[in-house]
Amino acid sequence: MPGADDQPYSSRPGDGTSPTPRPCLPTDLQALIDDAQRREQTENEVWDTWAEPYDNSFLGKGVPDAAVSRLTELATDGRALELGIGTGRLAIPLARAGIAVDGIELSASMAKQLKEKSTGLPITVTVGNMADYHDTGHTYSLIYAAYSVLHLLQSQAEQLRCLQNVARALQPGGTFVVEATHPQVFAGLLRGKNLKIRDLTDDVLSVSATVVDTAQQTVKFQEISIRDGEIRMMPCHVRWIWPAELDLMAALATLSLESRAEDWFGSALTPSSTQHVSLYRKA
Numbered sequence: 445m446p447g448a449d450d451q452p453y454s455s456r457p458g459d460g461t462s463p464t465p466r467p468c469l470p471t472d473l474q475a476l477i478d479d480a481q482r483r484e485q486t487e488n489e490v491w492d493t494w495a496e497p498y499d500n501s502f503l504g505k506g507v508p509d510a511a512v513s514r515l516t517e518l519a520t521d522g523r524a525l526e527l528g529i530g531t532g533r534l535a536i537p538l539a540r541a542g543i544a545v546d547g548i549e550l551s552a553s554m555a556k557q558l559k560e561k562s563t564g565l566p567i568t569v570t571v572g573n574m575a576d577y578h579d580t581g582h583t584y585s586l587i588y589a590a591y592s593v594l595h596l597l598q599s600q601a602e603q604l605r606c607l608q609n610v611a612r613a614l615q616p617g618g619t620f621v622v623e624a625t626h627p628q629v630f631a632g633l634l635r636g637k638n639l640k641i642r643d644l645t646d647d648v649l650s651v652s653a654t655v656v657d658t659a660q661q662t663v664k665f666q667e668i669s670i671r672d673g674e675i676r677m678m679p680c681h682v683r684w685i686w687p688a689e690l691d692l693m694a695a696l697a698t699l700s701l702e703s704r705a706e707d708w709f710g711s712a713l714t715p716s717s718t719q720h721v722s723l724y725r726k727a
């Protein structure tokens with residue numbers, strides 16, 4: 445429990461230091477804000493390290509045709525907002541299909557990669573945290589969070605805040621799409637500590653290390669590659685959301701579940717599904 449010694453905005457009597465001006469907030473609240481800011485800074489640094497290698501990594505690969513056509517259908521007014529837009533793996537094909545895409549992106553380095561690749565395409569990026577509301581000058585018929593980006597918000601409170609801001613930016617009748625790893629992967633296949641070889645040649649060794657904490661619903665990843673004697677480490681932190689938990693967060697944010705499938709084709713979800721695609725509607 446925080447005590448009198450924790451008061452952040454007053455100096456101790458007689459210690460000779462000047463008080464640092466701070467907003468007059470209760471200690472507990474200030475500690476929560478400080479903690480959230482520290483986590484955001486850490487995530488920012490994490491994703492900056494991914495920016496340059498992202499497109500050639502296992503994450504950047506894959507042409508998501510089915511995702512692009514489904515999202516194109518759902519963007520009924522020809523515009524969409526992508527949370528965690530990254531280097532445009534989805535946004536670029538979507539923009540080529542005629543949809544104007546606005547994106548929110550935490551990492552300025554990822555946003556820079558996207559800008560360099562998308563000259564002439566109708567894509568704009570706001571650098572910031574997707575948990576916050578950003579006034580892009582538009583409301584949306586479609587907002588989407590693909591590739592598990594909601595799991596990248598590091599607390600349940602931030603995830604709920606994100607959904608509330610999604611609801612604020614959606615038009616009435618608009619759709620929010622979440623594509624995410626099904627947490628049964630984390631609590632099942634990946635449970636505990638794992639090491640997986642991604643690539644092994646005479647010159648390269650790439651491994652993925654994971655530590656799962658089922659009580660906290662978190663996974664720590666470390667993607668490690670050794671090439672020409674040089675070691676590169678790329679971390680990633682996940683705080684997963686169970687589908688039922690996501691439905692409750694969505695309901696609290698005034699969004700209701702319309703459909704849930706295993707993939708972009710609408711295949712039925714099964715106990716061995718590794719991901720889910722869930723559609724929510726704003727009334």
Ligand SMILES: C[S@@+](CC[C@H](N)C(=O)[O-])C[C@H]1O[C@@H](n2cnc3c(N)ncnc32)[C@H](O)[C@@H]1O
Nearest residue numbers: 491528529530533549550551554573574591596
């Ligand atoms: C796995 S990548 C996915 C990028 C892109 N959506 C795609 O499909 O390739 C995750 C992206 O989310 C961004 N991100 C992580 N946390 C974020 C946050 N709190 N707000 C906005 N973007 C965030 C990362 O910087 C990164 O670009």
